[in-house]
Amino acid sequence: ELKVEQNPLFLSMQEGKNYTIYCNYSTTSDRLYWYRQDPGKSLESLFVLLSNGAVKQEGRLMASLDTKARLSTLHITAAVHDLSATYFCAVVFKMTDKLIFGTGTRLQVFP
Amino acid sequence: DVKVTQSSRYLVKRTGEKVFLECVQDMDHENMFWYRQDPGLGLRLIYFSYDVKMKEKGDIPEGYSVSREKKERFSLILESASTNQTSMYLCASSSPRQPQHFGDGTRLSIL
Numbered sequence: 182e183l184k185v186e187q188n189p190l191f192l193s194m195q196e197g198k199n200y201t202i203y204c205n206y207s208t209t210s211d212r213l214y215w216y217r218q219d220p221g222k223s224l225e226s227l228f229v230l231l232s233n234g235a236v237k238q239e240g241r242l243m244a245s246l247d248t249k250a251r252l253s254t255l256h257i258t259a260a261v262h263d264l265s266a267t268y269f270c271a272v273v274f275k276m277t278d279k280l281i282f283g284t285g286t287r288l289q290v291f292p
Numbered sequence: 293d294v295k296v297t298q299s300s301r302y303l304v305k306r307t308g309e310k311v312f313l314e315c316v317q318d319m320d321h322e323n324m325f326w327y328r329q330d331p332g333l334g335l336r337l338i339y340f341s342y343d344v345k346m347k348e349k350g351d352i353p354e355g356y357s358v359s360r361e362k363k364e365r366f367s368l369i370l371e372s373a374s375t376n377q378t379s380m381y382l383c384a385s386s387s388p389r390q391p392q393h394f395g396d397g398t399r400l401s402i403l
Binding site: 269278 | 296323325327332333334335336337340342350351382384386388389391392393394395396397
C-alpha cells in the first residue's frame with residue numbers, strides 16, 4: 182500500500198525566512214506532483230518531478246526528488262505573504278494515473 | 293485553459309437523500325476523478341474513470357457510486373446520504389500521465 186507522509190502539517194514563518202516542506206512516500210513511484218491550494222479555491226499544479234535528482238524551480242519555490250530515499254522537498258526561499266497557502270505533494274500509484282496525496286502543509290507567512 | 297466545472301459550490305441535503313454531484317471538463321481528457329477533502333486527511337480518492345462507461349474504485353468508495361456516460365461528464369452519487377459524508381468534494385480530470393486539473397469543489401453538508 183502506498184502511503185504519503187507530509188510534514189510539517191502547519192508552518193508559520195516570517196517574511197524573508199527560508200524553510201522546507203518534506204514529503205515521504207512508502208513505495209516506488211515514477212512521478213511526484215506538488216500542488217498549491219489557496220483558501221476556498223481549487224488545487225493548482227506547481228511541479229511534476231519524474232526522475233531521481235530532478236529539481237524544478239518557480240520563483241521562490243524549489244522542488245526536488247530523491248527516489249532512492251523516497252523523499253521530495255519543497256524549499257521556500259525568502260518567503261513572502263503571497264506564498265501563504267496549503268501545499269500538497271501527491272505520488273502516482275504504480276504505473277497508473279491514480280494519485281495518493283499527502284495530508285498537506287498549511288503555510289502562513291507573516292510580516 | 294483547462295476548465296473543470298462542478299455544478300454547485302455549496303449544497304445542503306438531508307440524511308437519507310440521494311445526492312448527485314456533477315462534473316464537466318472541456319479538454320477532452322480521458323481520466324476523471326472524484327476526491328473528498330477533509331481537514332488533516334488531505335485528499336482521498338473515491339472513484340476514478342479512464343474512459344466512458346468505465347470506473348474503478350478508489351480508496352474510500354463505500355456509500356458512493358459514479359456514472360460516466362459521456363467523456364466530458366463524471367457524476368458522483370451518494371446513494372443514501374449520511375452525516376459522515378459532509379465534506380468538500382473535488383473533481384479532477386487529466387490526460388494520461390499528465391497533471392490533474394481540479395474543479396473549484398462542492399462543499400456538501402448533510403443534515
